[in-house]
Amino acid sequence: MAEKTPKEEIKLEEAKGRPLLTWIGKRPLSGMVVRPAQPMHIFDPNGELKAEAPRQNWSDWSPHYPTSGLLFFGDNKEALAHLIAKGFRHKVKLIYIDPPFDSGADYVRKVQLRGVKNLLGIEGEGQSLVEQTQYNDIWNNDAYLQFMYDRLLLLKDLLAEDGSIFLHVDEHRGHFLRCLMDEIYLPENFVNEIVWYYSDNFQGNVRGFANNHSTILWYAKGAKYIYNKVLIPLDKPVKRDKRVWSKDEGKLVSARDEDGKLIYEDYEEKKADDVWIIGQTAVTKEQSKEYKGYPTQKPEEVLRRVIESASNPGDLVLDCFVGSGTTVAVAQKLGRRWIGCDLNKGAIQTTSKRLQTIIQKQLEKTNGNGATQNGFDGMEPPKQPPPPAQLSFAVYRINNYDLQIQHNEAIELVCQQIGVTHSKTDSFFDGTLGNKLVKIVPVDHPLTPLDLEAVKRELEARRGEEQRAIVMLCLGAQADAKEWLEHWNKFRGIVKLDEGNQPLEFVNKIEVVDLYGDSKYSGFLAYDPAEAEVKAERQGEKLKITITTFISPTIIKRLKLDANLFQARISDWRSMVNSVELDPDYNGSVFNVVFSDIPEKKNDLIVGVYELPAPAQPTTIAIRITDMLGEEVLKVIENV
Ligand SMILES: C[S@@+](CC[C@H](N)C(=O)[O-])C[C@H]1O[C@@H](n2cnc3c(N)ncnc32)[C@H](O)[C@@H]1O
Incomplete structure (x- = not known):
């Protein structure tokens, strides 16, 4: 029988600010069940995390985490609850978030194969590009406000007494978010409304004035917040x-x-005053050294002003909508500790790569003591840059979001196959099947009691659905989830009425459809993973690692080419590979990046053959190859 997951919960304080903005389905988040986080990999080129002496100035850090930068892959609601439970409550000095703006756009990241020009014979923009949706920004108004309300409540609990939160908003939802900020952080803690004017958006054909600014709202946690003047x-x-x-x-x-x-x-x-005139990163595209191809990427200079004004070197900075990693990149450059989070794999990879480059540059220039440093290719370096707070970071996955198929794609697929009417307006249920409400369990894990508890809590919070049955679609179910269900369904049948004849207990029968268990459905989940062949051998004092081939069926499919045509056009498999990382002493669970080959220029290829110093004893080598769509292949070679 599957192991029972221990249940850990957090409780949150109520928001007290007035007046109140309301929407359909508004409810305060009063608590959450906490999910565990699994380590994915660490980047520790200097071996600072292995050192025996305790690190200085980290005594306030959570004992559950390495004294390094932390990057979480998963939904930030889960990640923030986890951080609160695991020792970061009231520890964060500065939060900057740049959430989706409810702008009605699907953000698309353009992915180009390395070193390949004009693959499809099309001139201009579209050549050899694969488009990958970064995240879906189409929301129903109420769902968006509840989404932000939940996160803003959780974030407040992480803020230190002298901490601050900066919320980046635009003209679509900014006015609502300002009301939410007043409710949660209180009007008296409002510090500034900063206008970021970028002046480089020419929008020739709008009926009205071109939109050339967005707004950042600064709220402090309390009266004694950190403020440093920033000179420009x-x-x-x-x-x-x-x-x-x-x-x-x-x-x-x-x-x-x-x-x-x-x-x-x-x-x-x-x-600096409250109008910041700073060009957009994306406008200069290829010319801009800091541009990472992320559609909503913010300039490092904007983050420099935020971080310098409201935190000090060594402080903890958090961004739970980290995107291409601008906040944590600037925090790293300015000697702050940092935590980032995103649910998009592309964002986690972009951020991770960006931080690796910065840390490597800092290492080249610091000789280990942090005296001088490099890595300021985006913004202007400060006159006296503080030494880096850390030269390592660790990546964790919350809730196993390491999906081979994106959750959204899977939902679409499941809805089509089973005839579910997909709802974009319900913030919890994914749709309806006849009269029943449908919840799709994220496709990366089997149904657990935690998923069922979440449905229970939702039903308790949402009145008026007392009689409706629920269908849960999942890929496999843990045994303890089945027990939970049996118990629940047994007692759901009874309806008790109070003196006023109102129902006291409700009939919300839960039915489970296990897509893996049912041969009708398992076919459409078929998926062709990327594959690689790798050799490793000892040559004297060296380890020689050679990647002989790599193929990604998904890339070929996305390019809508068949495999033969693809090979004729793309002679070098390396054009499909974004990065190669090596751990020459792999412990079987956590990947420690000791060497990485991540060409900075789009047209440069990875090398494919590597030599590293060989440890004296036979060793296990792990090689992680990430393709241009972000899919990873891990090869492990033992006893080399
Ligand atoms: C506007 S972008 C942030 C861009 C970032 N400031 C930068 O400079 O690159 C918003 C990010 O939030 C992420 N996101 C959206 N919903 C999320 C959620 N529930 N949990 C974690 N990240 C989320 C998206 O994947 C996207 O990367």
Whole structure:
């Protein structure tokens, strides 16, 4: 029988701000069941996590986690509840989030094969591109507001007493989110509404003014929040009267010479105000060193101002909509500790690659002591950059979102096959089947009691659905889930009425359709994984690792080419490979990236043949190959 998952829960405080914005189905998140996180890999090129002496300045860190940067792959609602339960409650000094904007767009990341031009013989933009949906940004208004409400409540519980949250919004939902922020963080803790003006969007054909700004709302947790002034260069020096601090008056006053005349000075910098004029990263595309091909990527300079103004070196910075990783990249460059999260695999890979590059550059320049550093290719380096807070990071998966088929795609597929009417307006159930409500269990794990508990909580919170039956679609079911169900269904049949003849107990029968157990459905889940062949041998003091071939049926399918045509057009399999990472001493569970081959330029290929120093004893080598769509193949070679 499957092991029972121990149940851990968190409780949250109620939001107290007034007035209140309301929507259909609004409910405060009062608590959550906490799910475990599984380590995926660590990046520790300097071996700092293996050192025996405890790391300095990390005594406040959660004992459950390595003293490194942390990246979580999964839904941030799960990740935030997990962080609260695992020792990060009130530990975060600065939160910056840039959530989906409810803009009605599907963000698409353009993926190009390496070194391949004009594969399909099409001129211009579309050549040899595979488009991968990054995330779906189409929401029903109410579902979006509830989505943000849940996350903003969880985030508040992570903030330290002198911490701050910066929420990036745009003109679509900004006014609603400001109300939510007042409700949760309280109007008296509002600090600034920052206008980021990017001035480079020419939108020729709009009926109205071109939209050239978005807004960042800054709220502090309490009255004593961290604030550092941020200086920005002026286009040309400005002459102004010199200001000095007057002890008697307790304020800045104009300085005067012996004759009482005002003293003037040339100012080359000014204190940043609440309008930030910074060009968009994506506009300069290929020219911009920091551009990672992520559609909503924010400029590092925006994050520099956020991080410098509201945190100090060594502080913990969190972004749970991390995207291409701008926040954590800048936090790393500015000597802060950081935690990032995203549910998109492409985002986790982009962020991970970006951080690897920065840390490697910091290592080249620090000689281990952090004296000088590099890696500032996006923003201007500060005059005295603080030393890196860490030179390592670890990646965790929450809720096993490592999907071979994206959850959304799977939902579409299941709905079509079974005849489920898919609902985009319900924030919890995925659709209906006749009169029944349908919940699809994420396709990466079998049905567990946790999934059933979630349905139970939802039914309790949502009145008016007392009689409806529920269908749960899943890929396999744990034995303890079946027990849970039996118990539930046995007692659902009884309806008790109170004195006013209102039902006290409800009939919400839950039926489970196990797609794996049913031969009618298992066919459409067939999936062709990518494959690789790798050799490893010892040559004297060295290990030689050679990738001989790699093939991704999904890439070929996405390019809508058949395999023969593909091979004729793409002579080198390496064009399909985004990165290769090596762990020459693999422990069988956590991948420690010791060497990585991630060409920075799109047209450069990975090398494919690697030599590393050989350990004295026979060793297990792990090779992780990630293709241009983000699919990973892990090869393990023992006893080399
Ligand atoms: C606007 S983008 C962030 C871009 C980022 N600021 C940057 O500079 O690259 C929003 C991100 O939130 C992620 N996201 C959306 N819903 C999420 C959820 N429930 N949990 C975690 N990440 C989520 C998306 O995958 C996307 O990467």
